[in-house]
Amino acid sequence: MLSAAAEAILVGQDERPCILVVEDEVLIRWMVSETMREFGYTVIEASTGDEALEIVEGGVRVDLVFSDVRMPGSTDGLALLAKIKLASPGLPVVITSGHCDPALAIAGGAAAFVRKPYEADVVAAVISAQLPKP
Template sequence: MGLVESKRPVVLIVEDEFLLRMDAVDMIGAAGFEVAEAANADQAIEILESRPDITVIFTDIQMPGSMDGLKLARAVRGRWPPIKIVATSGHVGVRETDLPDGGRFLAKPYSPMQVTGVLRELTGGG
């Protein structure tokens, strides 16, 4: 058998809190997605610039650094329009209208079922 190119959707998780990021990586990986991770928006942009295979960005809204998750979402929509956006926060109420078109919001704490449900819906998988 030859090597099969991975066709699983790739989800970029952007979360500055290490333990929350690990949880999200485990949760999303267990759901059958390939995972990339970044600790902040700047790292996320670097990854997006080097990897054309990112399908969805799953970002926290409160993050230290030059951009929060909402700014990151707008930057991604501007530069990489096909990438789907899921934003999450435990502190601020975000309306879907605060996000670029098609962006989704999940309040923390979220359940694996909620996360995988939204990701499958956005990627047409599952």
């Protein structure tokens, strides 16, 4: 089942750049999502890599993926990155982690890496560098 934001994008009712935030920690996902909404972006949230893949493969327009590495399910952040790079090579993916070596993510095709813990303004700056301002 798609969120209201995803449905609006799917039917062409929202032209703003869309960020898919993939994070299993609810408070972290909420903080990133709300910050990006305050900057004027449309945000879709996913709590697992598997859920994120369903959104991307389901035809929802996503302009950037911001994903944690360690998550429950069969698709972690690096596997999500690899699958997105195969299916949608032009889609920027920003990887975040407190455990992963940034070089691993960049070598896998990540547009950027943000080390946890991070501040919301750092995430906003990294994402804004990848997307046009709404």
